[in-house]
Amino acid sequence: MAYRITEARLQRxxxxxxxILELAQAQVAEGGFAALTMQGLAEQAGMATxxxxxYFRSKGQLAAEVFARASQREVDALGEALGAPGDPTRRLADGLHRFAARAWESRQLAFALIAEPVDPEVDEQRLIFREAYAELFANLLEEGVARGVFQVSQIHLSAACLVGAIAEALVGPLSPPARAARDVGETTLDLEQVSQxxxxxxxRAVGAPLFTQENKK
Amino acid sequence: MAYRITEARLQRxxxxxxxILELAQAQVAEGGFAALTMQGLAEQAGMATxxxxxYFRSKGQLAAEVFARASQREVDALGEALGAPGDPTRRLADGLHRFAARAWESRQLAFALIAEPVDPEVDEQRLIFREAYAELFANLLEEGVARGVFQVSQIHLSAACLVGAIAEALVGPLSPPARAARDVGETTLDLEQVSQxxxxxxxRAVGAPLFTQENKK
Known part of the structure; x- marks a missing residue:
C-alpha cells in the first residue's frame, strides 16, 4: 500500500x-529567457516559489531544460528534412527553408534559443545541440560527397560551418531591434529573402549545384 | 591640494x-572563464576579495571586460587583414588564415571567447562583437561585389553567415576534448587543415574565385 501511494505521488x-515546463516554455516564447523568473512561474503554476x-534546483537548470526540449523539436524537424529520400542538394535546401520558417513562426523563442544572453547552463546545452545539428549536416554531406553532388574536403568542419552560418544568419533578423523595426513598419528582410x-x-559553400529558379520549390 | 590627492588616487x-584585468586575462588564457574566480584573482593581486x-561590481562584469578587451584585439587584427589593399578574395583568405592562426596560438583563450559557457554579461558582449566582425566582412563583401569578384545578394546576411561559420568551425578544434585528444597524440585536424x-x-559561399594551389600563399 505504501508502494502504491509512492507511485501515485511520482506520477503526480x-x-x-x-x-511547469510547459508554462516556462510559454513564458520564454512570449518574452525570452529574460521573462522567465522562478517567482513569476510559481505564481502562474499556483504554487509557492x-x-x-x-522540481528544479535552480533557474539555470529549468532554463536548460526548456532549451533542450524546444531545441530537440528543431533537431527532429531538421533531421526529418535532411534525412528524406532524394537529391542531397534539394534536401539541404529544404532543410534550411524549413529551419528558417520554423524560426520565423516563433521569433522570440527562436532568438532565445539561438542567441539570447542567458545562464551558463543554457550555453552548455547550446554547445551540445550545435553538435547534434552538425551531426545531421555531416551525414548529409557525407552522402552528398559519396554521390558526387557536394565537394567538401573536411566533412565535420564544413558541417560545423553550416550550423554556425545558419544560426548567425538568423540572429539579426530575429533580434529584438529587427522585430521592433518591423513592428513600426520599417523595411527589414522577410523570411523569403533570408532563407533564399x-x-x-x-x-555554394559545400560546392553543390545551385538551384535555378524553375527547379526551386 | 585635495584635488591633487584625488587625481593621484584616480591614477593609482x-x-x-x-x-587586475591583465591578471584576469592570464587566468582565462590558462583555464578559461571557469578558472576566473574573484577569490583566486584577489589572492593573485594581493588584495582582499x-x-x-x-573595481568590478561582479564577476560577470569583470569577465565581460576581459572578453571585450581580448575580442577587440581580434577585431583589430582581422580588420587590418580585411582592410589591406589588394584583391578582395586574397584579403578574405588572408583574414581567415590570420584569424584561425591567432586562435590556434592561444587555444584556451580563443575557446573561452568563442564558446565557453559563461555569464550572460559575456554572452551580451559576444553578440556585440559578432556584429563588429560582421561589419568588417560586410565592408569587404560590398567592395568585392562592386568590383565584381564576389556574388552576394544579401551583403549583411552573408557577412553574418561568415562570422557564424568561422566561429563554429573553430569551436570543435579548440574545444577541451580536441585539445585533450591532441595531448595524448590522437590525430586531430591541424591548423593548416582547419584554415584551408x-x-x-x-x-565559395560568397561566390569568389577559389585560389589554386600556386597562387595560394
Whole structure:
C-alpha cells in the first residue's frame, strides 16, 4: 500500500513537472529567457516559489531544460528534412527553408534559443545541440560527397560551418531591434529573402549545384 | 591640494584596475572563464576579495571586460587583414588564415571567447562583437561585389553567415576534448587543415574565385 501511494505521488510529480515546463516554455516564447523568473512561474503554476525548487534546483537548470526540449523539436524537424529520400542538394535546401520558417513562426523563442544572453547552463546545452545539428549536416554531406553532388574536403568542419552560418544568419533578423523595426513598419528582410540568401550561401559553400529558379520549390 | 590627492588616487586606481584585468586575462588564457574566480584573482593581486569589488561590481562584469578587451584585439587584427589593399578574395583568405592562426596560438583563450559557457554579461558582449566582425566582412563583401569578384545578394546576411561559420568551425578544434585528444597524440585536424577548409567554405559561399594551389600563399 505504501508502494502504491509512492507511485501515485511520482506520477503526480511528473505531471506537475511537465506542466511547469510547459508554462516556462510559454513564458520564454512570449518574452525570452529574460521573462522567465522562478517567482513569476510559481505564481502562474499556483504554487509557492519554494515548492518550485522541489522540481528544479535552480533557474539555470529549468532554463536548460526548456532549451533542450524546444531545441530537440528543431533537431527532429531538421533531421526529418535532411534525412528524406532524394537529391542531397534539394534536401539541404529544404532543410534550411524549413529551419528558417520554423524560426520565423516563433521569433522570440527562436532568438532565445539561438542567441539570447542567458545562464551558463543554457550555453552548455547550446554547445551540445550545435553538435547534434552538425551531426545531421555531416551525414548529409557525407552522402552528398559519396554521390558526387557536394565537394567538401573536411566533412565535420564544413558541417560545423553550416550550423554556425545558419544560426548567425538568423540572429539579426530575429533580434529584438529587427522585430521592433518591423513592428513600426520599417523595411527589414522577410523570411523569403533570408532563407533564399541562406540557401545560396550554404549550397555554394559545400560546392553543390545551385538551384535555378524553375527547379526551386 | 585635495584635488591633487584625488587625481593621484584616480591614477593609482586606474593602474590597479589595469593590473587586475591583465591578471584576469592570464587566468582565462590558462583555464578559461571557469578558472576566473574573484577569490583566486584577489589572492593573485594581493588584495582582499572585498577590495576587488571596488573595481568590478561582479564577476560577470569583470569577465565581460576581459572578453571585450581580448575580442577587440581580434577585431583589430582581422580588420587590418580585411582592410589591406589588394584583391578582395586574397584579403578574405588572408583574414581567415590570420584569424584561425591567432586562435590556434592561444587555444584556451580563443575557446573561452568563442564558446565557453559563461555569464550572460559575456554572452551580451559576444553578440556585440559578432556584429563588429560582421561589419568588417560586410565592408569587404560590398567592395568585392562592386568590383565584381564576389556574388552576394544579401551583403549583411552573408557577412553574418561568415562570422557564424568561422566561429563554429573553430569551436570543435579548440574545444577541451580536441585539445585533450591532441595531448595524448590522437590525430586531430591541424591548423593548416582547419584554415584551408574554412577558406574554401567561405570563398565559395560568397561566390569568389577559389585560389589554386600556386597562387595560394
Amino acid at each position: 510529480d511528473n505531471a506537475q513537472r511537465e506542466r 519554494g515548492s518550485l525548487y522541489r 540568401a541562406l540557401v545560396q550561401f550554404c549550397l | 586606481d586606474n593602474a590597479q584596475r589595469e593590473r 572585498g577590495s576587488l569589488y571596488r 577548409a574554412l577558406v574554401q567554405f567561405c570563398l
